[in-house]
Amino acid sequence: MSSNSWKIARRSNTQLPLVIVLALAVVLVLLGRAQASLFDRARMRMTDLMAPVLETVHKPVQGFNRWIGSIEELFSVYQENLALKDENARLKQWRNVAVVMQGRVQHYQELLHAVPDPAVDSVLARVIGRASRPFLETMILDAGEGSNVKPGEAVVDARGMIGRIYLAGDHTSWVILLTDLNSRIPVTIASADGKPTALQAIMTGDNSAAPMLDTLSQSVTLRAGDQVVSSGDGGLLPPGLPIGTVMGGPGAYRVALLADASSSEDVEVLAFRHPAETLPPTTPSQLPAVAAGLPPATATPATVPAAAGTAAPHTASAAAGPVSPPKTPLPQMPRAAPNISAAIQQEPIQTPAEAPDNRDD
Amino acid sequence: MGAQDRARLVIGAKVLSALLPVICGLLGVFLSNLPVTLFGSFVPPPLLGFIPVYFWCLVRPDLMTPAATFAIGLLQDVMSGGPPGIWSLSFVVAYAVIQRQRDAFAGLAGVAAVLGFAAAMLIVCVVAYLTTAALYHLTPLGPIVAELAITVLFYVPGAIVVGALHRRLVGPLRSEF
Numbered sequence: 001m002s003s004n005s006w007k008i009a010r011r012s013n014t015q016l017p018l019v020i021v022l023a024l025a026v027v028l029v030l031l032g033r034a035q036a037s038l039f040d041r042a043r044m045r046m047t048d049l050m051a052p053v054l055e056t057v058h059k060p061v062q063g064f065n066r067w068i069g070s071i072e073e074l075f076s077v078y079q080e081n082l083a084l085k086d087e088n089a090r091l092k093q094w095r096n097v098a099v100v101m102q103g104r105v106q107h108y109q110e111l112l113h114a115v116p117d118p119a120v121d122s123v124l125a126r127v128i129g130r131a132s133r134p135f136l137e138t139m140i141l142d143a144g145e146g147s148n149v150k151p152g153e154a155v156v157d158a159r160g161m162i163g164r165i166y167l168a169g170d171h172t173s174w175v176i177l178l179t180d181l182n183s184r185i186p187v188t189i190a191s192a193d194g195k196p197t198a199l200q201a202i203m204t205g206d207n208s209a210a211p212m213l214d215t216l217s218q219s220v221t222l223r224a225g226d227q228v229v230s231s232g233d234g235g236l237l238p239p240g241l242p243i244g245t246v247m248g249g250p251g252a253y254r255v256a257l258l259a260d261a262s263s264s265e266d267v268e269v270l271a272f273r274h275p276a277e278t279l280p281p282t283t284p285s286q287l288p289a290v291a292a293g294l295p296p297a298t299a300t301p302a303t304v305p306a307a308a309g310t311a312a313p314h315t316a317s318a319a320a321g322p323v324s325p326p327k328t329p330l331p332q333m334p335r336a337a338p339n340i341s342a343a344i345q346q347e348p349i350q351t352p353a354e355a356p357d358n359r360d361d
Numbered sequence: 362m363g364a365q366d367r368a369r370l371v372i373g374a375k376v377l378s379a380l381l382p383v384i385c386g387l388l389g390v391f392l393s394n395l396p397v398t399l400f401g402s403f404v405p406p407p408l409l410g411f412i413p414v415y416f417w418c419l420v421r422p423d424l425m426t427p428a429a430t431f432a433i434g435l436l437q438d439v440m441s442g443g444p445p446g447i448w449s450l451s452f453v454v455a456y457a458v459i460q461r462q463r464d465a466f467a468g469l470a471g472v473a474a475v476l477g478f479a480a481a482m483l484i485v486c487v488v489a490y491l492t493t494a495a496l497y498h499l500t501p502l503g504p505i506v507a508e509l510a511i512t513v514l515f516y517v518p519g520a521i522v523v524g525a526l527h528r529r530l531v532g533p534l535r536s537e538f
Contacts, residue, residue, distance in 0.1 A: 017426065017427045017428060018427040018453075018456070018457055018460070020427075021427040021428055021430070021431045021453050022427075022450075022453050022454070022457065024431065025431060025434070025446065025449045025450040025453045025454075026450060028435070028438075028445065028446035028449055028450070029444075029445070029446035029447065029449075029450050029492060029496065030446075031445070031446070032438075032444060032445025032446040032447075033444075033445070033496050033497075036445060038445075039438070039439065039445040042439050043439055043440070043442060046439060046440065053395075054395070057395055129395070131394070131406065131441075131442070132404075132405055132504075133405055133406065133441055133442070133443060133504070133508070134405060134443070134489070134490075134500065134504040134505040134507075134508045135441075135443035135444055135447070135489075135493055135497075135500060135504075136441065136442045136443045138442055174442065181498065181500055206500075206501055207500065207501055207503075207504050208501070208503075
C-alpha cells in the first residue's frame with residue numbers, strides 16, 4: 001500500500017470523529033463556563049492524590065532554587081548587610097513608636113467601649129507547589145479541609161498577604177495569588193505621611209508582578225509609598241492585612257506587593273469568621289419602642305423625616321401597605337430608628353466608638 | 362517460548378505501541394504541570410503534552426486520534442487549573458488544522474520543522490487566548506507569548522525523545538497495522 005493511499009484512507013476515517021470531538025470540546029468549554037465546580041472537584045481530587053509526589057518533587061527544586069539564590073546573593077552580601085543594619089536601626093525606632101501607639105489605642109478602646117475585632121484563627125501550611133501559567137497564577141498548600149482550610153480564606157506570610165484559598169481538597173488547597181487575573185481584593189489606601197485619609201479601591205491582578213488599583217475616582221491623587229491594606233469590605237477578609245505600597249502615576253496606579261509569593265515556603269491561612277448578626281425579636285412585646293414604655297405608633301408619612309436615612313424606604317413601603325405595623329418586621333424599623341438617634345444625641349461620646357466598627361461591617 | 366506466548370507478546374507489543382503516543386502525551390502534560398518553577402514566575406511551563414500530539418499526528422495519525430488529542434487536552438485543563446476546556450478545544454482545533462495540512466507539515470525538516478511546530482503552537486495559543494477573552498476576560502498577551510516561545514524551545518529536545526521512541530517502539534510495528 002502506498003503512503004498516499006494510506007493517508008487518504010485515514011483522512012476519510014477520521015473526519016467524523018474529528019467533528020464530534022470538536023463539538024465535544026466546544027460543549028466542554030461552555031459547560032466549564034456554566035459549571036466550573038465540576039472541574040474544580042476533579043482538580044482537587046487529582047491534587048490530593050498527587051500531594052505525596054508534589055512534596056517529593058518540591059524538595060530538590062527548593063534546594064536548587066536556594067542554591068541559585070545563594071550564588072546571586074554572594075555578590076551583594078556586603079552592601080545588603082549595610083542596608084539591613086540601617087533598616088534594622090530605623091525599624092527599632094518605629095517599634096518603640098508602635099508599642100506606645102498600641103497602648104494608647106487600647107486605652108482609647110477601653111474608654112469608648114469599642115467592640116473588639118473578631119478573632120482570627122490561623123492554620124500554618126507549607127507550600128508544596130507553585131505554577132505560573134498564562135491563565136492562572138497559583139500555589140498549592142499541604143493543608144486542606146481536613147485542617148479546617150476553606151475557600152475564600154486569606155493566605156499571608158510574614159511580610160503580607162499573598163492571596164486567597166481558591167479550592168480546598170481534603171489534604172491540599174490551591175491559592176489564587178493577588179497577581180492572578182481572577183484576583184479582586186477590596187483594599188484601603190492609607191496616606192504614607194500620616195494624614196487620616198482612607199481611600200477605598202479594588203486591587204485587580206493582571207498576571208504582572210504589581211496588581212492594578214481600580215475604581216478610584218479620577219480626581220484622586222495617590223503618592224508612591226502610600227500603604228495598601230485589606231479593607232474587609234464584604235466580610236470575607238479581615239481588615240487591615242498589609243498588602244503593599246502604591247507605585248505608578250495617575251491613571252495607572254499599581255501596588256508593589258510586600259510578600260513575594262515565589263519565595264514563600266511557610267504561610268498562614270487566616271480563618272476569618274465574621275459572626276452573623278441575629279435579627280431583632282419580632283414579637284410586639286419585645287419591640288424597642290414598646291419595651292421603652294411608648295405606645296405602639298402607626299407608621300405615617302410624618303415620621304419619615306425623623307427616621308434615619310437608611311430606614312426611609314422601609315417607612316415608605318410600610319406606609320403604603322395596609323398591614324398593621326406590629327405584625328410585620330418592616331414597619332418596626334422606623335420606630336426603632338428615632339430611639340437610636342435619640343440615644344446617640346444623649347450620649348455623643350459613643351458615636352466615634354461605633355463608627356469604625358460599623359465601617360468594618 | 363511457545364507459539365501462544367509469542368503471540369501474546371506480539372499482541373502486548375502492538376497494544377503498547379498503539380498506546381505509546383497517548384501515554385507520551387499524558388506524561389508530557391503531567392510533567393509540565395508539576396507545580397514547580399525552576400526560574401521563578403517569569404517562565405511559564407511548556408505545553409509538553411502538545412509535542413507528542415503534533416509529532417504523531419504527522420507520522421501516525423492512526424495512533425494519535427482526535428479522541429486521544431481531546432483526552433490529552435482535557436488532562437491539561439484539569440491539571441493546569443485555568444478556564445475549563447480551553448486546552449481541549451485549542452488542541453483539537455490545532456489537530457484539525459495539522460491533519461488538513463499534514464503533507465505540508467510532514468515535509469518540513471531542520472529549522473523549517475521547528476517553524477512548523479511553532480505555527481501549530483500559534484494556533485493553540487490563539488484559540489486558547491481568544492476563547493478565554495470571549496468567555497472570561499481579556500488577558501495580557503505576554504504570558505501566552507511566553508508559553509508559545511518556551512514550548513517551541515522545548516520542541517527540539519522533545520522531538521528527539523519522541524522520535525527515538527517512535528523509531529524504537531512504534532515505527533517497527535507500523536507495517537503490521
